[in-house]
Amino acid sequence: MRDYGKIKTWKLDGRTVYVQFEKQKMEITVLTDEIVNVFVPIWSEDHRSKAIEKEDLERVYSQGFTVNAELKKDENGTELVITTGKIKTIVSDNGYVDFYTLDGKAVSREFRGERVPIKTLGIWEMELLRAEGHTVADTVLNKPVSDTRVVGKDEPIYGLGDKMGLLDKRSYEYENWNTDDPSAHNEQYRSLYKSIPFVICKKPEYAYGLFYDNTFHSYFDLAKENKEYIAYSADDGNLDLYFIGGGSIKNVIGNYTFLTGRTPLPQLWTLGYHQCRWGYSSAKDITEIAEKFRELDIPCESVQYDIDYMDGYRVFTWNEKDYGPKGELFEKLYKKGFKPVVIIDPGTKREEGYFMYEEGTKNGYFFRNAEDTEDYVNEVWPGEANYPDFGRDEVRKWWGKHVNDLTDMGVAAIWNDMNEPASFKGPLPEDVVGYDEDRKTTHRELHNVYGHFMGKATYEAMKEHTKKRPLVITRACYSGSQKYCAVWTGDNQSLWSHLQGMIPQLCTLGMCGFAVNGVDIGGFGSDTTPELLCRWIQASSFSTFFRNHSANGCTRQEPWLFGDDVVDIYRKYVKLHYRFLPYIYDLMHEEQENGLPVMRPLVMHYEDDPATFNLNDEYLVGEKILVSPVVNPGERVKKVYLPEGKWVSYPDGKTYEGKNYYLVDAPLDHMPIFIKEGSIIPMYGEMSYVGEKKMGTLELLLTKGAKNLIHYQDGGEDLSYLQGNYNLYDIKVSEAGEVSCELLNKAESVPQYEHFKTICLNID
Numbered sequence: 001m002r003d004y005g006k007i008k009t010w011k012l013d014g015r016t017v018y019v020q021f022e023k024q025k026m027e028i029t030v031l032t033d034e035i036v037n038v039f040v041p042i043w044s045e046d047h048r049s050k051a052i053e054k055e056d057l058e059r060v061y062s063q064g065f066t067v068n069a070e071l072k073k074d075e076n077g078t079e080l081v082i083t084t085g086k087i088k089t090i091v092s093d094n095g096y097v098d099f100y101t102l103d104g105k106a107v108s109r110e111f112r113g114e115r116v117p118i119k120t121l122g123i124w125e126m127e128l129l130r131a132e133g134h135t136v137a138d139t140v141l142n143k144p145v146s147d148t149r150v151v152g153k154d155e156p157i158y159g160l161g162d163k164m165g166l167l168d169k170r171s172y173e174y175e176n177w178n179t180d181d182p183s184a185h186n187e188q189y190r191s192l193y194k195s196i197p198f199v200i201c202k203k204p205e206y207a208y209g210l211f212y213d214n215t216f217h218s219y220f221d222l223a224k225e226n227k228e229y230i231a232y233s234a235d236d237g238n239l240d241l242y243f244i245g246g247g248s249i250k251n252v253i254g255n256y257t258f259l260t261g262r263t264p265l266p267q268l269w270t271l272g273y274h275q276c277r278w279g280y281s282s283a284k285d286i287t288e289i290a291e292k293f294r295e296l297d298i299p300c301e302s303v304q305y306d307i308d309y310m311d312g313y314r315v316f317t318w319n320e321k322d323y324g325p326k327g328e329l330f331e332k333l334y335k336k337g338f339k340p341v342v343i344i345d346p347g348t349k350r351e352e353g354y355f356m357y358e359e360g361t362k363n364g365y366f367f368r369n370a371e372d373t374e375d376y377v378n379e380v381w382p383g384e385a386n387y388p389d390f391g392r393d394e395v396r397k398w399w400g401k402h403v404n405d406l407t408d409m410g411v412a413a414i415w416n417d418m419n420e421p422a423s424f425k426g427p428l429p430e431d432v433v434g435y436d437e438d439r440k441t442t443h444r445e446l447h448n449v450y451g452h453f454m455g456k457a458t459y460e461a462m463k464e465h466t467k468k469r470p471l472v473i474t475r476a477c478y479s480g481s482q483k484y485c486a487v488w489t490g491d492n493q494s495l496w497s498h499l500q501g502m503i504p505q506l507c508t509l510g511m512c513g514f515a516v517n518g519v520d521i522g523g524f525g526s527d528t529t530p531e532l533l534c535r536w537i538q539a540s541s542f543s544t545f546f547r548n549h550s551a552n553g554c555t556r557q558e559p560w561l562f563g564d565d566v567v568d569i570y571r572k573y574v575k576l577h578y579r580f581l582p583y584i585y586d587l588m589h590e591e592q593e594n595g596l597p598v599m600r601p602l603v604m605h606y607e608d609d610p611a612t613f614n615l616n617d618e619y620l621v622g623e624k625i626l627v628s629p630v631v632n633p634g635e636r637v638k639k640v641y642l643p644e645g646k647w648v649s650y651p652d653g654k655t656y657e658g659k660n661y662y663l664v665d666a667p668l669d670h671m672p673i674f675i676k677e678g679s680i681i682p683m684y685g686e687m688s689y690v691g692e693k694k695m696g697t698l699e700l701l702l703t704k705g706a707k708n709l710i711h712y713q714d715g716g717e718d719l720s721y722l723q724g725n726y727n728l729y730d731i732k733v734s735e736a737g738e739v740s741c742e743l744l745n746k747a748e749s750v751p752q753y754e755h756f757k758t759i760c761l762n763i764d
């Protein structure tokens with residue numbers, strides 16, 4: 001319930017309506033005709049965002065918009081009506097803000113009643129709270145920042161980034177406080193590594209999004225305590241809500257990523273297969289693994305370097321004892337097509353004489369204790385450690401310079417870990433001191449953006465110095481980090497439930513702008529099994545971050561340790577991924593324009609079909625491919641749902657009529673894949689790694705009725721595509737199967753294909 005008193009004065013100035021209530025100020029800003037911001041300065045008058053940066057605002061502001069505001073008074077009170085080209089925002093007494101379509105349909109209204117929380121805490125948690133003198137309600141109510149909004153009883157709710165659970169998150173509650181918790185994540189988990197305070201609500205006639213831009217610890221109850229509303233609250237900060245209209249889920253995602261930024265086009269090789277293990281602890285290990293991939297003819301781009309490559313876990317050092325002279329191993333493996341990808345942790349060892357410690361201490365680059373009398377100390381892998389204060393440009397530049405010592409040595413991509421930040425001696429206290437640029441603040445505000453700023457530091461430095469498209473993989477992040485980072489979902493486990501959870505989790509990350517994403521294939525913790533590994537490589541075979549990774553101490557996860565059958569299945573699906581690489585790359589190119597990810601839930605394209613609303617065991621790759629992996633042990637037949645239209649199974653070419661369920665054979669070496677009839681899919685021939693050979697031929701997988709394909713091609717590495725150095729083909733196929741092609745854009749230095757080769761998929 002809001003209680004700001006009556007509207008006293010208001011003024012429209014440019015895009016912003018400044019409203020003064022008796023007890024509170026509010027600013028309503030029109031960003032585009034479909035994006036409206038409500039800012040209530042509860043904590044600070046200063047309207048700052050970490051997700052939306054200067055460049056983002058410039059982009060948004062460069063678009064046209066309309067705004068009109070008028071006050072309406074009647075016996076029920078006063079209403080301030082703010083109209084854009086597409087949305088009507090009504091602000092009324094007490095501070096209620098409601099959103100409507102122009103024709104007057106309510107989209108999102110504030111809930112006017114009292115929240116009635118239900119008790120959902122575990123018995124020990126309750127005891128603890130009571131002992132501390134709290135009532136249970138204190139945990140969700142009485143927060144300084146809150147917003148409770150009406151939702152329809154059966155409307156699905158999507159979003160919140162990496163949170164575990166189902167695609168439709170209705171009836172669950174979550175928290176945003178970046179957390180490294182090694183236990184097995186399940187759908188009851190409230191917080192994980194990332195904080196993405198963005199939800200998409202799907203009303204039957206109008207989908208819309210709510211982005212609560214606030215980095216403090218926040219809480220979402222998604223119609224769990226009461227079917228009639230969703231409740232947001234935060235420990236501190238401002239109410240800074242972006243209402244994101246659009247009507248369709250696609251448009252909402254397009255608008256959200258227009259506002260907070262889109263995942264930049266990655267280097268082509270980064271989309272290939274990667275192998276990792278925490279435990280490849282010498283040059284010999286890495287080399288043997290790399291060679292084995294080539295020997296067994298399983299394509300692979302990198303064998304990644306986990307923390308052991310560092311000297312005593314000192315960040316930006318190199319363990320020569322186990323990995324040989326700097327750069328030597330990189331060079332040797334580069335020749336075989338392997339690009340070095342190394343892990344970086346933020347925790348910096350405290351040790352006299354160690355350059356990072358000396359530089360950081362001398363220049364005051366680390367977090368300070370609450371009293372601001374000395375650098376804050378906790379413990380991570382190298383022992384006692386300090387935490388770089390990444391909220392400052394100066395600190396980011398310093399960090400970036402060291403990142404580039406690594407790129408100078410040959411490192412091709414960076415993997416940022418432990419940046420929630422993790423700590424071994426209890427969590428960082430909220431009153432630890434850090435900065436948001438020149439403004440002194442505390443960890444309470446900075447915690448959820450620690451990984452975001454570390455990612456920004458890494459990305460910007462690499463981009464500037466290497467002139468290539470950086471791959472920065474991060475574990476922790478915030479809304480907007482997609483401009484800098486690809487994401488993986490941290491420490492999953494070798495559990496069937498985690499294979500199942502991967503589909504909604506990655507679809508959701510994609511719906512929140514993280515177009516390059518993946519999980520640890522095979523599971524990071526605990527021990528995988530041959531069957532689980534086979535199903536996992538299949539289910540992930542269209543992933544944009546495609547990596548097998550496992551933890552020291554668990555069963556090793558290289559496919560050859562499970563016998564020849566497993567190797568054959570594994571190889572088949574890694575190769576399949578490479579065959580479809582040009583399709584995936586086309587989608588990444590389109591994502592720059594439309595904000596849509598590669599891996600998508602079916603509901604994104606079939607919004608009127610209730611069977612898709614909470615479909616958790618299938619996904620779309622773009623719009624043209626549907627993948628239905630087996631995610632249960634022992635299962636050899638898969639129940640597949642195909643939405644409207646005709647679908648052709650790959651590779652056997654049978655046609656299926658959509659809006660139907662089918663039982664499809666799925667022996668261990670097979671995952672059901674379907675191509676939408678009428679599509680053309682671009683494919684490459686086989687390769688062991690990107691760059692191994694020149695791709696002179698583009699294969700075109702044709703289905704009945706296929707007419708045309710827009711296909712993108714560039715050099716795959718540098719930034720010259722931004723200046724137009726790419727080929728854009730408009731490929732047409734006649735009814736007789738003849739291919740013709742028009743070049744919509746011609747690259748300066750990217751050779752065009754020499755041949756097109758068609759393959760007809762339909763057999764009937």
Ligand code: MIG
Binds near residue numbers: 278306417475549
């Ligand atoms: O405390 O670097 O999620 O991928 O292998 C564990 C060791 C630290 C956690 C990462 C994982 C990585 C591991 N790291």
